[in-house]
Amino acid sequence: MVPEDLKYTREHEWLRMEGDTATIGITDHAQEEMGDLVFVELPAEGDSLATGKVLGTVESVKAVSELFAPVDGEVVAVNAALIDRPELVNQDPYGEGWMLRVRMAGGGEDLMNAAEYQSYLQDGGDA
Amino acid sequence: MDPETTLRRTSLHAEHVRHGARLVPFAGWEMPIQYRGVLAEHAAVRASAGLFDVSHMGELEVYGAEAEAFLQEMTPNNVSRLATGQAQYTALLTAEGTFVDDLLIYRLAAGRFLLVVNAANTAGDLAWIRKHIHGEVQVRDLSGEYALLALQGPRAAGILGRFLGKELQDLGSFRFTMEPMDGSTLLISRTGYTGEDGFEIYLPPAMAPSVWQRLMDEGERDGLVPVGLGARDTLRLEAALPLYGQDIDMTRTPLEAGLNFIVKLTKGEFMGREALVRQKEEGVGHRLTGLAVTQRGIARPGYPVRVAGREVGVVTSGTHSPTLGRAIGMAYLPVAHAEPGTKLTVVIRGNEVEAEVVPLPFYRRPPG
Numbered sequence: 376m377v378p379e380d381l382k383y384t385r386e387h388e389w390l391r392m393e394g395d396t397a398t399i400g401i402t403d404h405a406q407e408e409m410g411d412l413v414f415v416e417l418p419a420e421g422d423s424l425a426t427g428k429v430l431g432t433v434e435s436v437k438a439v440s441e442l443f444a445p446v447d448g449e450v451v452a453v454n455a456a457l458i459d460r461p462e463l464v465n466q467d468p469y470g471e472g473w474m475l476r477v478r479m480a481g482g483g484e485d486l487m488n489a490a491e492y493q494s495y496l497q498d499g500g501d502a
Numbered sequence: 503m504d505p506e507t508t509l510r511r512t513s514l515h516a517e518h519v520r521h522g523a524r525l526v527p528f529a530g531w532e533m534p535i536q537y538r539g540v541l542a543e544h545a546a547v548r549a550s551a552g553l554f555d556v557s558h559m560g561e562l563e564v565y566g567a568e569a570e571a572f573l574q575e576m577t578p579n580n581v582s583r584l585a586t587g588q589a590q591y592t593a594l595l596t597a598e599g600t601f602v603d604d605l606l607i608y609r610l611a612a613g614r615f616l617l618v619v620n621a622a623n624t625a626g627d628l629a630w631i632r633k634h635i636h637g638e639v640q641v642r643d644l645s646g647e648y649a650l651l652a653l654q655g656p657r658a659a660g661i662l663g664r665f666l667g668k669e670l671q672d673l674g675s676f677r678f679t680m681e682p683m684d685g686s687t688l689l690i691s692r693t694g695y696t697g698e699d700g701f702e703i704y705l706p707p708a709m710a711p712s713v714w715q716r717l718m719d720e721g722e723r724d725g726l727v728p729v730g731l732g733a734r735d736t737l738r739l740e741a742a743l744p745l746y747g748q749d750i751d752m753t754r755t756p757l758e759a760g761l762n763f764i765v766k767l768t769k770g771e772f773m774g775r776e777a778l779v780r781q782k783e784e785g786v787g788h789r790l791t792g793l794a795v796t797q798r799g800i801a802r803p804g805y806p807v808r809v810a811g812r813e814v815g816v817v818t819s820g821t822h823s824p825t826l827g828r829a830i831g832m833a834y835l836p837v838a839h840a841e842p843g844t845k846l847t848v849v850i851r852g853n854e855v856e857a858e859v860v861p862l863p864f865y866r867r868p869p870g
Contacts, residue, residue: 410524410539410540410732411539411540411541413800414798414800414829416798416799434822436540436732436736436822437732437735437821458798462541
């Protein structure tokens, strides 16, 4: 499942761009690969992000994965529901499982569109 | 060399694929890590029942007129107390009293024993036994002749009873029975690695797919699901059952691991006894200890454990406990810091996260 209207990273994150704001989460492929998520750690509102730097962590029962900032900017909202209900990411990765909202200051030049991400997945999806 | 081509597959491979398993390399085998998901599979075993393929486990047969005496020398538990039809949890130990492996011994007949060992250790255990073997004793590797299913959970006895057309309520814990089926024989023991009531079924690999399918059909109305190694690990850790290579290994003794019940110092000489007698006299310095993480975060194997800022141990096993809804782990800690209630921290990616010592096991099945 790769929604048409989103942008994607090689680390299997998605971005919904609305003006200078981007909502960020992980893709259906990413949640499927991770398995049941049991822990999500996100930055705080007001934190600044720099492209490529670690912004948080998601953990399944077996595995730990880091999240990398896909753009530069400032965190304007985080999905606090994920603290108690990380399973929302598994259940609805592009909806209720969103992770954070960022006011973009730059970066994002290397993002893929849906068709590009789809073929990236078909090629194995290894960053 | 392409690792995919060298991995061994169990006789149930097609069943795993059919049930949508994610298959991963494990101890040289391609094994199911999960089907529907670790949390759902874990919950099914605690609430109703789960069926596991653990055919990767090794089976060694030790037999001969002096087999009992030899195993008595090689293991710390008391083999002479083991009647035909009984199984015993025990270990192979070095002269230093440390683990070569942990295993189950089944007494099949007066002079015939089946040793069920960890997949990754099968070759090493066989070499270890051959190195020490003497007298009228033989050993052979029967791993290729056994598939192994584990049917675990509060509904397991009912499902298996219907499948066999025979009640198994009288089969006690660590007892086994030989059940004829389709011209062959199933060895069924009341054993497991989940902390629930349950059974392990040893059978010819060629029979495994049909037995698997019939058990799945029989158990459908009870909520029986196939369970992978992912949930096997969370289930066994909640029950504080040690995993070789993580919680026990060639640097640790059963006394340090809290497995005193397998050490029978008064039974006579056995490999490692002197070292264990000395350790018992002097007292163990470190003990395998349960931790519960009290802040947000998950303890994982290899994470340091600190008391008052000083490292006192390392997490051997750690995960999110699906039953308890919090992170749990085990670590060898100095006995001074191993008392329940002791406050400590686990270092998770550079951050000290608060935890405390809790009694083991983390989970005990409700009585009845």
